[in-house]
Amino acid sequence: MSEYIVELRDCTKTFPGVVALDKMQLAVKPGEILGLIGENGAGKSTLIKVLTGVHQPDEGEIYVNGERKTFRNPNESAAAGIACVYQELNIEKLLSITDNIFINKWIKGKNGLLDYKTMNKKAKEVMASLGQDVDPEKPAGTFGMGVQQMIEIAKAVLIDAKMIIMDEPTSSLYNGIIN
16 A cells, blocks of 8 residues: 555646646645645646546546546545535535535435434534534524535545545635625
8 A cells, every 4th residue: 555645646637728737746645734835827726626537637647545546527536535625615505514415425224215313413423523513404504604614524524535625715714704
């Protein structure tokens, strides 16, 4: 097994007339916290999209725990343990916190119906682990931007992500204060 949870080797991504990533190298160890800083157009968003399967690199390789991976879409990246909390929150404000956290990851009981008792309990636990004492049955839109951001992070924690990418995580907090 590799010492890195995620590794990019010589990844290049081009768009018509633009080289967004040029032989990009990245190696992330477990527990490591990294920041990516650069001007607009430097390739930060492209890097995130390559890591999460939105874009595929034109050249280079991606490894997760030493195993070479090809992500054709974000679901494949998430299944490999790479989660992203995007700048623009993906919250359905009329749905409960539980529904937002478990959307497309439903827990069903023996009868095939959704097991809300278990999902509410797990949603409450994951939110508490993030310092949020909230009622998971309440609509997400009744909470401020800070809690909504934590709901997004809870989705990543719930899938036991090996790597959580946060794309400008404070921008939504700022917008919530001003708007």
